Amino acid sequence: MAENVVSYRPTEEQDLIRSTARRFLEERIPLERVRELMMSDDGFDRILWKEMADLGWTGLTIEEELGGAGFGPIELSVLLEEMGRMVTPGPFLASAVIATTVIQQIGTAEQQAELLPPLAAGERIATLALFEGPRQWDPGIAVTSASTDSGGWVLSGEKRFVLDGHLADTLLVTASGREGMGVFVVSPSARGVGVTPENVLDPTRRQATIGLDDVVVGDEARLGAGDATAALRRALSLGTTALAAEQVGGAQRCMEMSVDYAKTRHQFGRPIGSFQAIKHRCANMLMKVESARSVANHAARVTEDEDELAIAAPLAGSICSDAYVWVAGENIQVHGGIGFTWEHDAHLYLKRAKSSSLLLGSPAHQRDLLGRAIGI
Amino acid sequence: MIDGNGARVDELVDRLLDDHPPGESENIELWGAQYDRGLAWVWHPDGFGGLGLERRYQGRIDRRLEAAGASTENRRINLLGIAMGAGVLDAHATDEQKRRWLRPMFTTEEIWCQLFSEPGAGSDVAGLATRAVRDGDEWVVNGQKVWTTLAHLAKWGMVVTRTNPDVPKHEGLTYFIVDMESTGVEVRPLYQITGEAEFNEVFFNDVRVPDENRIDAVGAGWRVTLTTLMNERLAIGGSTVPRASGYIGQAVEVWEREGIDDPVLRDRLLQLWAEAEAARLTNIRANEMATAGIPGPEGSTGKLAWANLNKEITEFTVDALGLDGTLYPERYRLARPERFGLHEPQKAYLRTRANSIEGGTSEIMLNILGERVLGLPGEPRVDKERPWSEVLRG
Numbered sequence: 126m127a128e129n130v131v132s133y134r135p136t137e138e139q140d141l142i143r144s145t146a147r148r149f150l151e152e153r154i155p156l157e158r159v160r161e162l163m164m165s166d167d168g169f170d171r172i173l174w175k176e177m178a179d180l181g182w183t184g185l186t187i188e189e190e191l192g193g194a195g196f197g198p199i200e201l202s203v204l205l206e207e208m209g210r211m212v213t214p215g216p217f218l219a220s221a222v223i224a225t226t227v228i229q230q231i232g233t234a235e236q237q238a239e240l241l242p243p244l245a246a247g248e249r250i251a252t253l254a255l256f257e258g259p260r261q262w263d264p265g266i267a268v269t270s271a272s273t274d275s276g277g278w279v280l281s282g283e284k285r286f287v288l289d290g291h292l293a294d295t296l297l298v299t300a301s302g303r304e305g306m307g308v309f310v311v312s313p314s315a316r317g318v319g320v321t322p323e324n325v326l327d328p329t330r331r332q333a334t335i336g337l338d339d340v341v342v343g344d345e346a347r348l349g350a351g352d353a354t355a356a357l358r359r360a361l362s363l364g365t366t367a368l369a370a371e372q373v374g375g376a377q378r379c380m381e382m383s384v385d386y387a388k389t390r391h392q393f394g395r396p397i398g399s400f401q402a403i404k405h406r407c408a409n410m411l412m413k414v415e416s417a418r419s420v421a422n423h424a425a426r427v428t429e430d431e432d433e434l435a436i437a438a439p440l441a442g443s444i445c446s447d448a449y450v451w452v453a454g455e456n457i458q459v460h461g462g463i464g465f466t467w468e469h470d471a472h473l474y475l476k477r478a479k480s481s482s483l484l485l486g487s488p489a490h491q492r493d494l495l496g497r498a499i500g501i
Numbered sequence: 502m503i504d505g506n507g508a509r510v511d512e513l514v515d516r517l518l519d520d521h522p523p524g525e526s527e528n529i530e531l532w533g534a535q536y537d538r539g540l541a542w543v544w545h546p547d548g549f550g551g552l553g554l555e556r557r558y559q560g561r562i563d564r565r566l567e568a569a570g571a572s573t574e575n576r577r578i579n580l581l582g583i584a585m586g587a588g589v590l591d592a593h594a595t596d597e598q599k600r601r602w603l604r605p606m607f608t609t610e611e612i613w614c615q616l617f618s619e620p621g622a623g624s625d626v627a628g629l630a631t632r633a634v635r636d637g638d639e640w641v642v643n644g645q646k647v648w649t650t651l652a653h654l655a656k657w658g659m660v661v662t663r664t665n666p667d668v669p670k671h672e673g674l675t676y677f678i679v680d681m682e683s684t685g686v687e688v689r690p691l692y693q694i695t696g697e698a699e700f701n702e703v704f705f706n707d708v709r710v711p712d713e714n715r716i717d718a719v720g721a722g723w724r725v726t727l728t729t730l731m732n733e734r735l736a737i738g739g740s741t742v743p744r745a746s747g748y749i750g751q752a753v754e755v756w757e758r759e760g761i762d763d764p765v766l767r768d769r770l771l772q773l774w775a776e777a778e779a780a781r782l783t784n785i786r787a788n789e790m791a792t793a794g795i796p797g798p799e800g801s802t803g804k805l806a807w808a809n810l811n812k813e814i815t816e817f818t819v820d821a822l823g824l825d826g827t828l829y830p831e832r833y834r835l836a837r838p839e840r841f842g843l844h845e846p847q848k849a850y851l852r853t854r855a856n857s858i859e860g861g862t863s864e865i866m867l868n869i870l871g872e873r874v875l876g877l878p879g880e881p882r883v884d885k886e887r888p889w890s891e892v893l894r895g
Contacts, residue, residue, distance in 0.1 A: 132789065133785075133786045133789050133790065134793050134795070384875045384876070384877065387877055388876070388877060388878065395881065396877075396878045398871070398877035398878055399878040399879060399880055399881065400880075401864070401868065401880070403877075404867065404868065404871035404872070404877050405867040405868075405871065407871055407877060408866075408867040408868075408871040408875065409867070411802065411870055412802050412805060412806060412870070415783055415798055415799045415802050416776070416780065416783055416806070417779075418783075418786075419779055419782035419783040419785075419786050419799070420775075420778070420779045420782060422782075423782050440775050440778055440779070443771075443772075443775050444775055444776070489768060492771040492772060492775065493768075495771055495774070495775060496767060496771045499745075499774070501753065501756065501767065501770060501771060501774070
């Protein structure tokens with residue numbers, strides 16, 4: 126089996142991305158601003174999105190000829206780790222990670238040249254409309270149908286749990302039809318498309334249900350050719366890898382919150398961190414965070430190796446999801462009553478952690494994928 | 502990438518192999534030559550088994566020796582000497598002491614053991630009670646040590662003793678190298694839950710130790726003890742195992758051999774596989790960061806992670822065996838272990854119960870992570886300022 130060959134040592138460029146991101150996010154989207162956005166109608170700040178685009182983030186992994194920064198999955202994971210620390214709201218995961226990856230994996234050169242530059246520039250937002258049921262994460266099955274029409278396609282069905290579907294200008298809709306699974310570029314303003322925003326557990330990351338009632342699109346709306354199942358699975362693996370980095374950042378921040386609090390909060394005349402019941406909890410957080418960091422880093426470093434990614438992505442997905450949910454929960458416990466209040470930030474992380482652990486496949490689903498990859 | 506020092510050690514290794522071709526020369530002779538040419542502990546000074554280079558070149562030397570078929574078994578045979586004793590001597594011993602002990606240690610002509618734990622001093626090793634009383638140029642040692650690996654084969658023992666009971670516990674300790682063949686040293690096998698005796702109990706009855714065998718100053722024993730434990734951790738953290746090897750490999754093998762088709766057990770196995778792989782990747786990351794000179798918290802988690810994993814994995818494997826898990830691969834008998842390496846699942850299940858106790862309990866490891874890595878405050882200590890003789894023990 127392939128071994129990791131790419132160094133864990135950060136390059137100067139990666140260090141620069143990290144320090145720039147940390148400064149920008151702390152100054153421009155501190156948690157007070159995150160709270161405003163999470164209570165707003167669309168959870169989105171268009172000015173901030175434009176600023177992120179100017180920093181090169183929205184096109185981080187898009188090639189330079191198409192207006193992007195031309196970085197790879199390691200740089201992406203560095204940025205996402207920082208966003209995870211700050212529970213940064215907005216459609217970054219939906220558009221700059223998952224939808225971008227789907228277009229890159231499946232689109233023809235012509236389609237990429239048309240679709241990617243406006244995403245890189247922050248002028249448009251795209252999202253993948255894939256899931257239809259609550260426990261059906263495999264992209265190989267869709268009830269949504271694509272039937273051929275004269276010179277085009279007619280799409281019918283309902284897509285659920287569509288990340289930031291209420292913001293997207295470009296919907297990438299999966300539907301089965303002739304040539305198997307296809308991905309279709311659909312405008313939300315097309316006739317027959319209905320977008321219903323959902324109430325969500327994690328209000329820093331929104332979802333919508335997309336209804337497709339005989340939506341007619343042209344032949345050129347289908348990304349690439351042939352059955353897209355394998356490419357979609359690969360795109361989900363890459364999305365899982367990216368999300369894992371975000372989970373590491375969030376878990377790390379929760380651990381830091383707990384440790385800081387345990388050093389300053391006094392009960393029985395002592396800092397509570399001097400009690401082993403709290404100290405050991407914090408030390409176990411460190412164990413989980415370091416473990417999660419290892420698998421997330423590994424996955425980001427093996428994306429070029431298809432066989433190894435098939436192991437590394439679900440490995441990262443299951444370990445990082447479980448770790449973040451656990452650490453975010455323990456963070457509340459370490460804080461006691463204050464940790465359960467709306468005023469305290471701990472719940473922002475818990476909601477992000479729980480929601481993220483299900484978004485692209487539950488930990489058990491990820492372990493099932495892992496088992497298939499290693500023959501168990 | 503080969504730098505000047507890399508090229509130099511490569512050349513020295515080549516010449517060592519030319520002069521002592523593996524398979525044609527006795528191991529002891531090869532190891533002696535390796536020591537004499539500074540390739541035993543490359544970071545030691547010239548003349549003491551090293552060349553004064555950075556520690557990281559040792560891996561390169563060992564890999565090249567192994568690739569050429571030369572034995573590095575001495576590192577296993579004399580584990581406690583080569584991994585820990587040498588570090589203690591390098592940091593604290595006089596040149597005369599190093600000259601006397603290092604070479605026969607490396608050649609395995611003299612086996613070493615370490616005597617720290619006592620029946621009344623486990624996690625609180627600084628509370629130990631073995632007494633050493635000065636008598637002219639000698640010290641008279643009395644007390645009992647426990648969980649001593651290799652004591653029955655050892656020539657030399659690293660012993661921490663209490664030389665002053667009237668000061669706080671850390672200040673009254675002195676460290677000696679004791680000849681295990683001295684009159685008054687009694688070694689008894691200590692039978693563990695598998696029935697085997699990997700370890701020993703060691704009794705000291707009026708054992709006379711020359712003052713020239715004292716390491717560092719009288720009262721400096723705790724400092725030397727910490728060096729020993731630090732070297733133990735370096736030795737444990739140094740190796741990286743292949744993916745899905747060890748007990749997780751055994752679990753997968755049982756799963757496949759038995760043709761188990763149970764979704765609950767499958768998810769549990771995959772969870773353990775994932776956690777074992779995460780711990781392995783953490784180990785790789787830690788080694789790389791340590792080699793690069795930027796060690797982080799990842800370097801401190803391995804012992805605790807593997808202790809938990811080994812226990813959980815072997816428990817899973819016995820569960821997966823079903824009723825076969827109630828059978829034992831052999832009849833229990835009280836004896837020294839005959840072989841090393843992986844045990845059968847049932848025996849492994851028993852043996853790994855000690856993984857969260859030996860070499861620092863998991864509770865102590867969590868304290869270390871909490872206090873030294875995360876900077877959390879320590880427990881209030883009732884024994885801190887008081888003379889050892891006034892502290893409740895046992």
